[in-house]
Amino acid sequence: MLDAAVALIGQRGTAGTTLKEVGEQAGYSRGLAGYRFGSKEGLFGFVVKAVGEEWLRELTAVTRDKVGLAAIEAALDAHARFLAEAPEHVRAFYVLWFEAIGPRSTLKGVIERVHERRRRDVLEWIARGVAAGEIDPELDTGAVADHFCGAIVGIVYQWLVQPVDRARIEAMHETLKLTMRRLLPAHLPSEEYTP
Amino acid sequence: MLDAAVALIGQRGTAGTTLKEVGEQAGYSRGLAGYRFGSKEGLFGFVVKAVGEEWLRELTAVTRDKVGLAAIEAALDAHARFLAEAPEHVRAFYVLWFEAIGPRSTLKGVIERVHERRRRDVLEWIARGVAAGEIDPELDTGAVADHFCGAIVGIVYQWLVQPVDRARIEAMHETLKLTMRRLLPAHLPSEEYTP
DNA sequence: AAGGTACTTGCTTGTTTCAAACAAGTAAGA
DNA sequence: TCTTACTTGTTTGAAACAAGCAAGTACCTT
Numbered sequence A, B: 001m002l003d004a005a006v007a008l009i010g011q012r013g014t015a016g017t018t019l020k021e022v023g024e025q026a027g028y029s030r031g032l033a034g035y036r037f038g039s040k041e042g043l044f045g046f047v048v049k050a051v052g053e054e055w056l057r058e059l060t061a062v063t064r065d066k067v068g069l070a071a072i073e074a075a076l077d078a079h080a081r082f083l084a085e086a087p088e089h090v091r092a093f094y095v096l097w098f099e100a101i102g103p104r105s106t107l108k109g110v111i112e113r114v115h116e117r118r119r120r121d122v123l124e125w126i127a128r129g130v131a132a133g134e135i136d137p138e139l140d141t142g143a144v145a146d147h148f149c150g151a152i153v154g155i156v157y158q159w160l161v162q163p164v165d166r167a168r169i170e171a172m173h174e175t176l177k178l179t180m181r182r183l184l185p186a187h188l189p190s191e192e193y194t195p
Numbered sequence C: 001a002a003g004g005t006a007c008t009t010g011c012t013t014g015t016t017t018c019a020a021a022c023a024a025g026t027a028a029g030a
Numbered sequence D: 001t002c003t004t005a006c007t008t009g010t011t012t013g014a015a016a017c018a019a020g021c022a023a024g025t026a027c028c029t030t
Helices: A002-016 A019-025 A032-037 A040-063 A068-085 A088-099 A107-131 A141-161 A166-183 A189-193 B002-016 B019-025 B032-037 B040-063 B068-085 B088-099 B107-131 B141-161 B166-183 B189-193
Strands: none
Touching (some): A002 A019, A002 A088, A019 A032, A032 A040, A040 A088, A040 A107, A068 A141, A068 A166, A141 B107, A141 B166, A166 B166, B002 B019, B002 B040, B019 B032, B032 B040, B040 B068, B040 B107, B068 B166, B107 B141
16 A cells, blocks of 8 residues: 555656556556545555655664764764665655645645654764764854755755765765765864864 | 635645536636636646746746856755745646646646756756866756755655645755755865965 | 628636635543 | 444536637738
8 A cells, every 4th residue: 555655656757646546557446545544645644654654764774873964974874875765755755755844734744743853863873972082172063963954854855856966866965975074163263283 | 716716726636626516716717727728737837838838937037147056055055945835826836736747647747847957957057166166066956956845845745744844844955055065176186285 | 792601819707626714523641 | 133334326516628609800802
């Protein structure tokens, strides 16, 4: 059922996807999808949660035992890989993500929580980088985290618009790494001059 | 008719907006909106074009006679102002913008052109900054422009999710300015050491 | 110039089609 | 017998389209 929904969202978009087709493509009757999920929005919520958890597992795996810039770069690498291998799941996830911003969207809450979670992760990586002495403690970490999360959204947007241009997407991840290196200056830069 | 559409998109979202209501709220019959614009998508396309041109006029006005970082910062100030004054128009515009990424969206073409136009503007500002000798000509300007446009999308996304938190939105614009200053280094940095 | 006719424009109303939502049912198993 | 998993029937409502109407506007004829 999940796979059918993901495939249809990828092909026809959310407006073009019907509960009837989802049910039938999954090998059931026309009515099952509506019955199980209550409504179209209910189905979409299920898809977002399922794929979101998939990504979360991936992310925690690659950032385990990493702090500061290393964690951020590992996360970016994993993200680029996730998009490049582009299982349709990710595409459906982000299509739903971007549509959830409208008013009256029941998905909004779910998406907001994912977003907030991302931000806290970034803050955590930075805080640990500060603790490890590799990042300046004076920094406005909230602003940097916001910029990072926003930039990710921007990259994904670009990817959804032109998924073909893989090199460009990877370049955007690299530019974001560079940006983060510039925004997160080393702690006690004077040490750089003591050989 | 435009105002009715904008108001309804802002209140109910695109899925919740009906052609019937748009027509009636504009003081006409239930059928007019559908007749004039052919379809719901047609109406939405009209809204995007109308608001897009509004913003374009604003943008060209504030960046006239500016190059390099100055142009970028002026554009960011104008953008922050546009969001803060938040005429419903902008909200409807971006809601449609984010929904246009799905497959089978007729708006996609329009949005892609707006996006591409933005990118070319940024490249132009940078190129003029290079010509004026204030930016390093060795730079990968395409990557910087992509990052900039992506970051804008990220900011707008955040704004749509939590339009209330005005300070945060302005901070994100400031962080993006800072980022651009870091990514666009001065030309011939050695000059900085010759008094 | 006057008056009549065709054509256009802007809008309304009627009708079809199709999806969502929900209610009621059935069959297989615990 | 009760629950679970699923199907089928029905209602409601929106989109899309067709057809119609009324108020111009242009054109043509004498």
